[in-house]
Amino acid sequence: MLAGHPGVRSETRSKVLRALAETNYQPNAMARAMKTSQTGSIGVVVARLSNPLYPAMLQVIGTQLARAGLRMVVWDSEHGGDEPASIALRQGIVDGVILTTATAASPFLRDAMNSRTPVVLVNRTVEGCVCDQISSDNAGGAARIAHYLLGCGRRIALIGGSLEPSTIRERERGFREALTRENEPLPLQLYQRVDTFSHASGREAILRLLDLAAPPDAVFCANDVIALGAIDGARNRGLRVPEDLWVVGYDDIEMASWDAYDLTTVRQPLEEMARLATELLVERMRKPGGNAVTHCLPNDLVIRGSTSRTPFPAESGRAKAGNKEKT
Amino acid sequence: MLAGHPGVRSETRSKVLRALAETNYQPNAMARAMKTSQTGSIGVVVARLSNPLYPAMLQVIGTQLARAGLRMVVWDSEHGGDEPASIALRQGIVDGVILTTATAASPFLRDAMNSRTPVVLVNRTVEGCVCDQISSDNAGGAARIAHYLLGCGRRIALIGGSLEPSTIRERERGFREALTRENEPLPLQLYQRVDTFSHASGREAILRLLDLAAPPDAVFCANDVIALGAIDGARNRGLRVPEDLWVVGYDDIEMASWDAYDLTTVRQPLEEMARLATELLVERMRKPGGNAVTHCLPNDLVIRGSTSRTPFPAESGRAKAGNKEKT
Numbered sequence: 208m209l210a211g212h213p214g215v216r217s218e219t220r221s222k223v224l225r226a227l228a229e230t231n232y233q234p235n236a237m238a239r240a241m242k243t244s245q246t247g248s249i250g251v252v253v254a255r256l257s258n259p260l261y262p263a264m265l266q267v268i269g270t271q272l273a274r275a276g277l278r279m280v281v282w283d284s285e286h287g288g289d290e291p292a293s294i295a296l297r298q299g300i301v302d303g304v305i306l307t308t309a310t311a312a313s314p315f316l317r318d319a320m321n322s323r324t325p326v327v328l329v330n331r332t333v334e335g336c337v338c339d340q341i342s343s344d345n346a347g348g349a350a351r352i353a354h355y356l357l358g359c360g361r362r363i364a365l366i367g368g369s370l371e372p373s374t375i376r377e378r379e380r381g382f383r384e385a386l387t388r389e390n391e392p393l394p395l396q397l398y399q400r401v402d403t404f405s406h407a408s409g410r411e412a413i414l415r416l417l418d419l420a421a422p423p424d425a426v427f428c429a430n431d432v433i434a435l436g437a438i439d440g441a442r443n444r445g446l447r448v449p450e451d452l453w454v455v456g457y458d459d460i461e462m463a464s465w466d467a468y469d470l471t472t473v474r475q476p477l478e479e480m481a482r483l484a485t486e487l488l489v490e491r492m493r494k495p496g497g498n499a500v501t502h503c504l505p506n507d508l509v510i511r512g513s514t515s516r517t518p519f520p521a522e523s524g525r526a527k528a529g530n531k532e533k534t
Numbered sequence: 535m536l537a538g539h540p541g542v543r544s545e546t547r548s549k550v551l552r553a554l555a556e557t558n559y560q561p562n563a564m565a566r567a568m569k570t571s572q573t574g575s576i577g578v579v580v581a582r583l584s585n586p587l588y589p590a591m592l593q594v595i596g597t598q599l600a601r602a603g604l605r606m607v608v609w610d611s612e613h614g615g616d617e618p619a620s621i622a623l624r625q626g627i628v629d630g631v632i633l634t635t636a637t638a639a640s641p642f643l644r645d646a647m648n649s650r651t652p653v654v655l656v657n658r659t660v661e662g663c664v665c666d667q668i669s670s671d672n673a674g675g676a677a678r679i680a681h682y683l684l685g686c687g688r689r690i691a692l693i694g695g696s697l698e699p700s701t702i703r704e705r706e707r708g709f710r711e712a713l714t715r716e717n718e719p720l721p722l723q724l725y726q727r728v729d730t731f732s733h734a735s736g737r738e739a740i741l742r743l744l745d746l747a748a749p750p751d752a753v754f755c756a757n758d759v760i761a762l763g764a765i766d767g768a769r770n771r772g773l774r775v776p777e778d779l780w781v782v783g784y785d786d787i788e789m790a791s792w793d794a795y796d797l798t799t800v801r802q803p804l805e806e807m808a809r810l811a812t813e814l815l816v817e818r819m820r821k822p823g824g825n826a827v828t829h830c831l832p833n834d835l836v837i838r839g840s841t842s843r844t845p846f847p848a849e850s851g852r853a854k855a856g857n858k859e860k861t
Contacts, residue, residue, distance in 0.1 A: 256589035256592055256593050257590070259586065262588075262589045263584070265608075266584065269610050279610070280607045281608035294574070295575075295605060300575070300627060436792075438794070439794055461733070462789060465762065465763075466766035466769060467762075467766055467769070468794060
């Protein structure tokens with residue numbers, strides 16, 4: 208475990224190695240890991256295991272890492288914050304890190320960037336952060352939803368949340384800018400902000416919107432879990448979906464396609480994102496340095512029964528990659 | 535990293551320590567971990583992240599471990615099987631293991647038992663396995679469902695699955711034995727076996743049951759995900775739940791309480807189970823050896839809108855701990 212370790216003086220190394228050679232000492236696997244700095248483990252940080260998007264992401268990332276002969280170590284940043292992950296990083300028990308929930312304010316991201324451990328951001332991105340970043344076109348996907356709803360002549364509302372995660376920020380930006388470009392900017396009263404991205408929040412937010420003097424007849428929710436709550440809230444109020452209210456989500460989590468909800472949503476290419484993240488990470492581990500790469504993948508609008516099944520108006524249903532909308 | 539390591543002869547140890555002392559070598563964190571065999575990490579093995587029960591279990595286990603100052607390392611046995619966990623065990627990168635998905639056939643369980651790493655089984659148990667085991671009373675919970683449905687005069691069906699996991703096996707056993715005791719043994723044609731515990735499987739199984747000449751008007755599904763699929767399948771066939779069909783699940787995952795399903799189910803005391811598992815594991819790490827302990831906790835029948843809201847017939851709604859039913 209001393210061979211090639213930069214912190215060990217050659218005098219120490221030779222003395223220790225001589226002592227070990229004399230006594231036929233066999234280093235164990237952990238000692239070998241120290242020597243090569245190859246633990247075979249990759250740390251993956253997720254935000255809320257209660258949002259089925261993250262278990263789904265772990266499934267595809269786990270599969271891709273296993274294919275590359277690597278083990279996945281999962282940290283749930285909701286429990287004990289990012290601290291456990293930062294400690295693990297300092298102890299060198301992982302060869303690389305995949306962050307699915309980075310924000311500019313994340314202390315772990317700062318620690319990770321300061322370590323020499325390769326880091327890849329997937330899903331959420333952080334502007335100005337010099338590391339590999341992989342996302343799908345959140346602004347473009349949301350803009351397509353705006354065009355779809357406007358094209359069908361709906362009175363549109365938006366349920367959003369914290370603008371700190373890039374995913375939510377980009378979706379809200381893409382959605383609002385698309386409406387503004389069509390001279391239909393979102394009225395202030397048709398926006399509801401939720402504090403947590405949960406079923407309960409979506410349920411409460413739609414009830415507030417339905418209490419308006421002129422309630423919406425279509426709502427875009429910044430993620431699927433909120434949208435499922437919005438459907439349940441509206442039905443509880445006696446409304447039918449889609450006859451009285453259209454509901455659209457974002458992510459295409461498994462239950463979005465279940466009959467009870469049949470939710471129109473945007474599907475991110477999770478497998479492709481996980482494959483790219485693993486490839487980039489393995490490449491960085493093999494050959495440190497080099498320019499940081501950013502990928503913004505295209506995504507699909509999936510029209511289901513929570514909106515009319517009217518086909519998408521203009522071109523067919525795929526948002527272009529890197530399709531950043533300008534005001 | 536050599537002090538106290540049983541595999542290192544004292545001759546080696548003294549020579550190496552002398553060499554290190556002479557040169558003022560500072561071992562890093564990983565080397566310290568080797569020395570004390572305390573990595574601060576606990577491995578947690580789950581089965582299917584796609585079943586929301588497992589993310590929910592990880593949440594409570596992660597919280598309890600964090601309280602004890604320990605980090606959680608998650609292995610998803612669905613990806614690459616148990617092999618990564620076995621390798622990690624041999625490398626000694628965890629101080630202990632919590633297995634939520636053990637079966638008698640699991641190679642990882644065998645490896646874990648052969649290692650000197652403390653192991654606790656939570657949720658699923660394995661008869662004859664000499665380690666701490668924590669479950670809730672699956673047979674008793676299922677028996678209460680049987681009594682509830684019989685007491686309401688329903689024509690009862692069962693959707694079950696592989697009998698390898700103790701959870702499903704015990705639920706099916708408790709359910710069948712309770713029916714038999716009341717002289718209403720489950721007819722062969724009213725049992726459907728699914729291969730995977732998924733929404734799609736539950737959906738298909740209920741359609742097969744509804745195709746019978748004398749279909750059931752109540753169905754117990756061995757877990758909630760199957761039950762949600764059964765509700766969707768029945769509604770898709772034009773049936774109303776609960777007017778035409780009662781559906782009962784097991785686990786009380788988050789979406790069981792969502793309005794669209796409002797599922798009657800059995801709630802396991804996940805927090806209490808996670809707390810006990812952490813306590814036992816920490817105790818074993820501190821003081822290896824001692825007798826293996828088995829806990830079987832009580833659970834609650836939660837009656838919701840997927841069955842009639844008729845109050846539970848006989849005694850009130852809590853199954854007794856260790857309430858093993860005998861034929």
